[in-house]
Amino acid sequence: NxxxxxxxxxxxxxxxxxxxxxxxxxxxxxxxxxxxxxxxxxxxxINPNYGYTAIIVAWLSSLNPIAVLLVAVLLGGIEAGGSQIQMIMHVPFGIVGVIESSILFALLGGEIFKTYRIDFGRKK
CATH class of the missing domain: 1.20.5 (Single alpha-helices involved in coiled-coils or other helix-helix interfaces)
Known part of the structure; x- marks a missing residue:
């Protein structure tokens, strides 16, 4: 501050x-x-997407230093396994980004439901 x-x-x-x-x-x-x-x-x-991965790591770990290490290893494993996913499942390498984005959107969706209460206008 x-x-x-x-x-x-x-x-x-x-x-x-x-x-x-x-x-x-x-x-x-x-x-x-x-x-x-x-x-x-x-x-x-040179892969310019490291910055985006770092944003996902920071968000998933809630800036907790120990969690940053764990999440970075998890996402690093996903990125390193991307070529294996590509060969075994016959999908494009972009699936790694889709997996990382799905993890991030699931977390963001959970944050929205945790922060805001949805009221469907129930009648009394």
């Missing part, structure tokens, strides 16, 4: 810049690891 940080005497701008620099450095290291990989050349098709 910026108001609470300012009240506590924390330099908001400085801490924001430090957080951005550190996260940018970590993202750069992850990108370097992705690009260097096994074949040590820049690949034409």
């Amino acid at each position: 910026p108001v609470a940080a300012k009240y506590a005497g924390i330099n908001i701008f400085k801490n924001t810049m430090i957080a951005m620099a550190v996260s940018g450095g970590i993202a750069g290291l992850a990108g370097m690891a992705q690009v260097s990989g096994v074949i040590h050349i820049l690949q034409i098709e």
Whole structure:
């Protein structure tokens, strides 16, 4: 909370810049690891969908650090098994995205029903 940080005497701008620099450095290291990989050349098709998977992981885990690890391993297993699903079931690789989206929509639907009460206008 910026108001609470300012009240506590924390330099908001400085801490924001430090957080951005550190996260940018970590993202750069992850990108370097992705690009260097096994074949040590820049690949034409680096998967840009990791960000969407990260959003799903964060939402499913409710930002709980332990749950993030478990959900990331689960979705990583689904992504890694995508080629096996493609070969065995003779379906396109896009089915992995469909499975991940189905998990996310089921969670979102549960959140809606948990948060809101549906009233069908019962007559008394």
